[in-house]
Amino acid sequence: MALTLLEASKIAFNEGRVKDAAIIKQYADSSAILDRLPFRDIAGSALSYNREETMPGIGFRGVNEAYSESTGVVNPQTETLAIAGGDLDVDKFLLQTMGADTRDAQEMMKVRALSLSWTNTFINGDTTTAPKEFDGLKKRLTGTQLVDAGATSGGDALSLEKLDELIDQVGDPGGLILNKTMRRRLTQASRSTSIGGFITTEQDDFGRQIEMYSGIPLLVIDEDNERNKILPFTEDNPGGGSPASTSIYCVSMGEMRLMGIQNQGIMVTDLGEQDAKPVFRTRVEWYSGFAIFDGRAAARLQGITDAAVTA
Numbered sequence: 001m002a003l004t005l006l007e008a009s010k011i012a013f014n015e016g017r018v019k020d021a022a023i024i025k026q027y028a029d030s031s032a033i034l035d036r037l038p039f040r041d042i043a044g045s046a047l048s049y050n051r052e053e054t055m056p057g058i059g060f061r062g063v064n065e066a067y068s069e070s071t072g073v074v075n076p077q078t079e080t081l082a083i084a085g086g087d088l089d090v091d092k093f094l095l096q097t098m099g100a101d102t103r104d105a106q107e108m109m110k111v112r113a114l115s116l117s118w119t120n121t122f123i124n125g126d127t128t129t130a131p132k133e134f135d136g137l138k139k140r141l142t143g144t145q146l147v148d149a150g151a152t153s154g155g156d157a158l159s160l161e162k163l164d165e166l167i168d169q170v171g172d173p174g175g176l177i178l179n180k181t182m183r184r185r186l187t188q189a190s191r192s193t194s195i196g197g198f199i200t201t202e203q204d205d206f207g208r209q210i211e212m213y214s215g216i217p218l219l220v221i222d223e224d225n226e227r228n229k230i231l232p233f234t235e236d237n238p239g240g241g242s243p244a245s246t247s248i249y250c251v252s253m254g255e256m257r258l259m260g261i262q263n264q265g266i267m268v269t270d271l272g273e274q275d276a277k278p279v280f281r282t283r284v285e286w287y288s289g290f291a292i293f294d295g296r297a298a299a300r301l302q303g304i305t306d307a308a309v310t311a
Contacts, residue, residue, distance in 0.1 A: 002038035002259050004028065023111050023268055030115035032219040033122055036175060037253050037290070039260035046080040047261050047291060077291065081263055082121075082134045084114060085285035087271075092278045103280060107268065110284050113225035120224035122290065123177070123231065123249070134289040137249055141300045145169055149303040153241035157307035158185065160195070163248065167216065169299035170250045172257070175219040177249040179231040181306055183220050186213060189309035216250075238303040247302045257297040262288040 003011070005028035013021035028035045040047075088110045090103045125136035147166050150156030167173050178186075190199035200212045211218045221230045237245045251258050264287065271281040292298055 002040040002255055004036060004038050005034055008039070008265065020266075020268070023107070024266055026108050026111045027115045027266060030112040031119040032175075032221055033119050033177065034115055036217075036219070037258070037260045038255070039262045039265075039288070041265070042081075042261050042263060045263070045287070046078055048078045049291065049293060079261060079289050079291045080134070081261065081287045081289050082132060083285065083287055084118060084121075085267075085283065086110060086114070088282045088284065089274070089277075089279035090282075092273070092280065095280065103282070107282050107284070110282070111266075111268075114284060114286065116223065116225040118286070118288070119221055120228070120230045123221070137251075137298055137300065138247070140292065141249075141298060145295070145299040147299060147301045148238040149245070149301055149305075151239040153237065153239045155237040155239070155241070155245035155303050155305035157310050158182065158248070158301075158304045159310045160189070161311065162301060163213070166248065166250050166299055166301040167214070169296065170252050171294065171296040172252045172254075173216050173250050174253050175217050175251050176213060177219045177221060177231075177251060179229065179246060180220055180222055181233075182231075182246065182248060182304065183211060183218050185307075185309050186218070187211060195309060195311050233306050235302065237305075245303045245305050247300050248304060250299050250301075252294070252297045256293045258290065258292050258294075260288060260290045262286065 005024050009021045009024035009028065012018075012024060088106055090106050094102050121133050121136055123136045124138050125133045126139050127133060127135050147162065147169060149158060149162050163176075167176075187199055189195040198214050200215070201209045202212060202217075203209060224230055231246050233246045234243050235245050235247060236243050253259065267283075267285045269283045269285075271283055273279070274281050
């Protein structure tokens with residue numbers, strides 16, 4: 001059974017693993033994606049599965065007639081786990097003078113950095129340039145799951161019609177992934193009587209207010225752990241011209257749709273005092289990735305410029 005990180009943190013807490021629960025919760029709290037994406041535990045270092053692409057045909061027949069044979073199309077896929085993490089050293093002097101809470105705070109910062117780095121890879125990962133990572137949505141989505149905002153050189157303003165077209169490409173849409181600027185553009189459009197856009201709000205699992213477009217949560221992502229924009233306005237435009245656009249992704253997260261995969265979950269290991277220098281070392285690691293089980297579980301709207309939304 002696949003669980004979100006928040007669900008996993010509750011289980012860890014109930015089992016008495018209080019520190020593990022706090023760390024897992026920090027992962028989820030640091031990313032709108034990891035807050036909602038369910039993860040399946042797998043054995044080994046990879047997962048092989050068949051992705052459904054085309055449904056088998058169904059027809060009608062007359063008496064004594066035969067059905068036309070029709071089978072669905074499935075494409076075999078293999079997802080390998082990537083190893084993400086890092087070591088964290090805290091000097092003995094800081095522990096002695098500032099207390100043990102100093103180490104806990106540094107560990108939480110490390111966890112948050114890993115969460116932001118993972119979120120960036122989830123969108124922009126490319127194994128051709130970084131073979132130790134996994135491919136992100138930007139590289140994976142092609143064909144009908146890639147929608148152009150327009151064909152203007154330099155990009156096009158977001159239109160609600162194109163946003164609705166993006167949503168229609170996804171079965172059971174559960175989130176729209178976008179940057180802060182586009183979230184602001186959509187809320188501005190909702191206040192305009194000439195444009196509209198059905199924007200509502202609800203509270204997430206951490207008590208934060210989340211905007212919804214037509215009942216679909218707006219999952220806002222901003223910067224990675226190195227303060228680089230994850231969805232900047234520097235992408236290539238479908239119509240050519242200088243790169244000046246961004247993308248919005250629509251996803252359906254859940255069993256046999258878009259789902260994370262992991263082996264064992266997030267691991268935090270206390271390596272103790274080091275011989276080489278007077279520090280206490282903590283290692284944070286996560287063997288993880290994600291899989292798209294259904295060809296209509298994600299889609300991308302590309303070529304969007306920083307401009308007012310149109311109808």
